[in-house]
Amino acid sequence: MKFSWLNISVPFMNNGPPTITPVSVNWFPNRRCNYECHFCFHTSTNDFRLDLDKAKRALRMLADAGMKKLNISGGEPFLQPQYIGEVFKFCKEELHIESCSVVCNGSKVTEKWLDTYSQYLDIIAISCDSFDVETNMKQGRAEHGTSRTHIDTVFKVAQWAKERDIRVKINTVVTMCVCLLQLFGSPLTLTVIIGKKI
Ligand code: SF4
Numbered sequence: 001m002k003f004s005w006l007n008i009s010v011p012f013m014n015n016g017p018p019t020i021t022p023v024s025v026n027w028f029p030n031r032r033c034n035y036e037c038h039f040c041f042h043t044s045t046n047d048f049r050l051d052l053d054k055a056k057r058a059l060r061m062l063a064d065a066g067m068k069k070l071n072i073s074g075g076e077p078f079l080q081p082q083y084i085g086e087v088f089k090f091c092k093e094e095l096h097i098e099s100c101s102v103v104c105n106g107s108k109v110t111e112k113w114l115d116t117y118s119q120y121l122d123i124i125a126i127s128c129d130s131f132d133v134e135t136n137m138k139q140g141r142a143e144h145g146t147s148r149t150h151i152d153t154v155f156k157v158a159q160w161a162k163e164r165d166i167r168v169k170i171n172t173v174v175t176m177c178v179c180l181l182q183l184f185g186s187p188l189t190l191t192v193i194i195g196k197k198i
Contacts, residue, residue: 100122107147124161133148
């Protein structure tokens with residue numbers, strides 16, 4: 001089967017009904033990000049974003065096929081705050097999706113957004129590799145690779161979410177940088193192995 005408007009083919013649907021139920025869907029609406037994590041595999045810098053009406057149509061098809069959970073990731077999803085907010089609203093109000101979640105770096109989350117859309121969001125996952133500023137800097141886990149505010153941001157957004165009954169997760173990318181800092185506590189050692197995933 002081919003969805004021409006999305007320009008994707010679904011091979012397992014060529015000979016009858018789908019054999020896979022997309023219970024949990026992870027969607028990357030766009031890959032742009034304001035952070036510069038060295039290990040990040042989202043190297044695309046294009047600005048493509050599916051039109052909201054088409055996105056809703058695709059989500060409805062996924063819900064019809066069995067979607068119960070939607071997670072939005074990126075890139076940084078909150079570079080398009082209204083877009084993802086409207087997606088979550090649609091998923092809850094129209095599709096009655098059980099769980100809506102987002103993975104973000106926290107830097108663009110605002111209380112205004114949470115006041116508008118928190119009722120449609122179940123879980124917010126914030127990326128943080130360490131509670132040591134220097135480790136995050138070495139990982140590139142920083143706005144434009146230079147800001148030193150990430151840890152404060154994580155705690156601030158976690159508190160805002162908690163106040164609005166949104167569950168909070170911390171997503172950590174475990175690299176040699178993180179591990180060896182904990183093992184040896186030596187930044188000098190780390191400069192050699194920054195960016196290598198284990
Ligand atoms: S915050 Fe996430 S999407 Fe952004 S550069 Fe880092 S790993 Fe990549």
